[in-house]
Amino acid sequence: MTFYQIIAEGLFFAFVILVILGSLITIRAKILMQTVLGLAVAFLGVAGIYFYLGSMFLTLMQILVYVGAICIVLIFGIMVGYTPTEVAEKAIKDWRNKFLAVLSAVTAFLLILACVLKTDWIPAVADDRNFSAAHLGQEFLYTYCLAFELISVILLIAIIGAIILARGGAGGMITDPPAGKEVAAVQEEKGEAST
Amino acid sequence: METISILPPELIRMVIAVIIIISFLFLNAIMMGYAERKIAGHVQRRPGPMEVGSHGILQMIVDGVKLVGKELLIPFNVDRTLFRVAPLLSFTPVILPLLVIPFSEKLQARDLNLGLIFIVTMGSVNVMALLVGGWGSNNKYSMFGAMRAVAQSIAYEIPILLSLLAVVLMCNTFSLKEIVAAQQNIWFVFLQPVAFLIYVVAGLAETNRNPFDLPEAESELTAGFHTEYSGMGFSLFFIGEYTNMFIVASVATVLFLGGWHGPHLPYGEYLGVVWFFLKVYLLLFLMIMVRWTYPRVRFDQLLNFAWKYLVPFSLVNLLITAVLVKL
Numbered sequence: 446m447t448f449y450q451i452i453a454e455g456l457f458f459a460f461v462i463l464v465i466l467g468s469l470i471t472i473r474a475k476i477l478m479q480t481v482l483g484l485a486v487a488f489l490g491v492a493g494i495y496f497y498l499g500s501m502f503l504t505l506m507q508i509l510v511y512v513g514a515i516c517i518v519l520i521f522g523i524m525v526g527y528t529p530t531e532v533a534e535k536a537i538k539d540w541r542n543k544f545l546a547v548l549s550a551v552t553a554f555l556l557i558l559a560c561v562l563k564t565d566w567i568p569a570v571a572d573d574r575n576f577s578a579a580h581l582g583q584e585f586l587y588t589y590c591l592a593f594e595l596i597s598v599i600l601l602i603a604i605i606g607a608i609i610l611a612r613g614g615a616g617g618m619i620t621d622p623p624a625g626k627e628v629a630a631v632q633e634e635k636g637e638a639s640t
Numbered sequence: 641m642e643t644i645s646i647l648p649p650e651l652i653r654m655v656i657a658v659i660i661i662i663s664f665l666f667l668n669a670i671m672m673g674y675a676e677r678k679i680a681g682h683v684q685r686r687p688g689p690m691e692v693g694s695h696g697i698l699q700m701i702v703d704g705v706k707l708v709g710k711e712l713l714i715p716f717n718v719d720r721t722l723f724r725v726a727p728l729l730s731f732t733p734v735i736l737p738l739l740v741i742p743f744s745e746k747l748q749a750r751d752l753n754l755g756l757i758f759i760v761t762m763g764s765v766n767v768m769a770l771l772v773g774g775w776g777s778n779n780k781y782s783m784f785g786a787m788r789a790v791a792q793s794i795a796y797e798i799p800i801l802l803s804l805l806a807v808v809l810m811c812n813t814f815s816l817k818e819i820v821a822a823q824q825n826i827w828f829v830f831l832q833p834v835a836f837l838i839y840v841v842a843g844l845a846e847t848n849r850n851p852f853d854l855p856e857a858e859s860e861l862t863a864g865f866h867t868e869y870s871g872m873g874f875s876l877f878f879i880g881e882y883t884n885m886f887i888v889a890s891v892a893t894v895l896f897l898g899g900w901h902g903p904h905l906p907y908g909e910y911l912g913v914v915w916f917f918l919k920v921y922l923l924l925f926l927m928i929m930v931r932w933t934y935p936r937v938r939f940d941q942l943l944n945f946a947w948k949y950l951v952p953f954s955l956v957n958l959l960i961t962a963v964l965v966k967l
Contacts, residue, residue, distance in 0.1 A: 452651075478775055482722070514794075520771055524783065524787050
């Protein structure tokens, strides 16, 4: 084993540990902020694995999009919506939600498992496929054009959903109790003042 | 002979490069700190630091010693891990971009063919540090500073990327070395003046410099996201900020001002670094002058400026570039 190989193997396990640690922090943390930071650590680990597999472009995109954009938007949402000492929800009491959560988790796991079992794996060293930015761009816009466009439709749906939520929901899904209370309090004060 | 074959030469080269870069970061922060205070002084018609050494030239070294010696205060009731990690997070990502910047034709630690994306990526990680520091401090000023930093960086990252993309479209590569080489005859600042202006303005905002220094606006937020930091915790943020300025100026030099190109010098492939640094520090001088000349913008003005002017202008610029390149 040459020096480079030792370094490469060490890095691989370091990245895997990073992913596992990050995921554990994500699901175990009591404070929402730490949850998102755990997620960021896991994403960095995944980026490292892309690097180990020899695609610099995917590594950089993973960091740029997931750590640099998604995590930061999540944190921004938390900062706007919660106080720093906010604790994540401990137990889901609603049985319907619990059932849906378990169902989606198991389905996702089975889908990934099916993919893992179906693929015949080749060692990273023997894998000489081209992962350069130019090649990936060609594949996306020619070979996998339909899938690529479908993903952008999903993004469009997400944006429309966000706008609907921000404007108060289709049937007024989001009501704003604190503001309502304040208004009521102000009205009470005014009422007292007038009487 | 055995030891030579065990340690690969490329690894040794990278370690040496990183050591040189880190020492350069500290040197740069010292020089920039001194320049900033001196220029601020002269702009405001006072001499600036004068006491330590001739014309106060050793002032920053004395300050550095003071900062190293200071106690690291950790406020009551903060998230200790996050509070301590934040300065490191702000310092580490700024080392890496310097590895891919071509200082001259043969002075470059590593020529990545995705060099530009690499720099942009590391820049986006830097925001994380401000966020973690601001949130971890358990202080409302820090929190507001962090929130402003995020809103600002989300808004200004888009025009930066779009203006850089215009240049990339022209030379068809992300490699910084090849981009500089493509400017042998004419600098891109003459071909892409709009992109250059957008990049410099958005770069000022990205490095949280005045007139866009809302995240650390002294008059409103004490010191913004680093209010609670003392000693070296503060210094690392400070060095991170100056290095970020250096990186923004270097990228502007590489993409628009022709990098190492300039009048002929002997040993041009190494001494091109002279022209490079001349251009970079000229830009940095400009950034410092802007800070001491213009008042701070309001937050809504800042965001409106990014979303309503810079983004559309950079999009149109990109579109025109794409059409012209295709023709």
